[in-house]
Amino acid sequence: MYKIILSACLVLSALTLAKSQSNSVQTPVIYLIYLKNGGPFDKECGLSMNKPVKQEDADEILRRLNEFQKLWDTEGPVYLKTALNEIRLPFPYKEMQATLTACDFTAMSSPLIIPMKNFLSSAEKPRPLWAFPEILFHEIMHTYTRSVYEVSAMRQKYASEPAVVLNHLHVMALEKMVLLKMNKTEIYSWLDNRYRNGIPEYKRAWEIVNDIEGYEVFIKELKTQQSRK
Known part of the structure; x- marks a missing residue:
């Protein structure tokens, strides 16, 4: 009798888990990108705005790239799941790349660009790290709401x-x-x-x-x- 009840409980748990997973909307995987020395964007952006990117800022972003990626991977998907599971509207892409920049630039959703100067040690008053996932979430939601x-x-x-x-x-x-x-x-x-x-x-x-x-x-x-x- 005990084995029958146990088996029934296991089956019920499996069905509940499967239902929960089926009700969850797939969220996109976000990869953070930063090229050595900032790549052509940071160079051209800095020149056009007459605010050349500082080498130490570029070096810091590259050095901390994994840190920022882990921060997003920990916090970001929770933001996305909370939004998508409530709205139930599928996200248009399975993956996205977010380019980080040391240029004194504004965040953009298309192309997806996130300025990092305020998160660096050179900032007069560095922004708290918990703001980074929220800011990236904001830009990703522009893509989500265009429909x-x-x-x-x-x-x-x-x-x-x-x-x-x-x-x-x-x-x-x-x-x-x-x-x-x-x-x-x-x-x-x-x-x-x-x-x-x-x-x-x-x-x-x-x-x-x-x-x-x-x-x-x-x-x-x-x-x-x-x-x-």
Whole structure:
């Protein structure tokens, strides 16, 4: 009798695990890239902005590349799984490369470029390392939310706003949702302060998401987009 009950429990556990795995949306694998001396991007970027990349900054990124990769591999997939499992919209790629840069540049989603100067020892006030996975997650979510652009009623409602504002509405809603679900209160406070006191377009988008509409309406739009697939 004991063996029968044990066998039944094992079967039930296996079925539960299989169901859990089948309900989990596949997240992309993110590889961090940095070429020796920064490669052609850092060189051209530094020259065009008249701010040449410092050799010590390039050396530090290359030396710490594995550290940054491990940091993402530990924290990043949790961000992605939390977002994708809630929305249920498949991510368009299985793998992505994120190029790090020592250039005094802004983060970009396409091509995926992450500036690292604020994380280096040469920074006047180095940014906390826990901010790195969040910033990379932000840029990856731009790729994830583009499918809703053409059908979003909220983007139509705010069509008179600059493109930078519109392109951040669903991304910021995902950021807020994920940080709340993960109980990342320190990071959420940092992000709230960063958006409210930084780039004007970011401030406006954050106000729309938080203070005017509420982030839930943007999450609902993304879930509606999933049902169209």
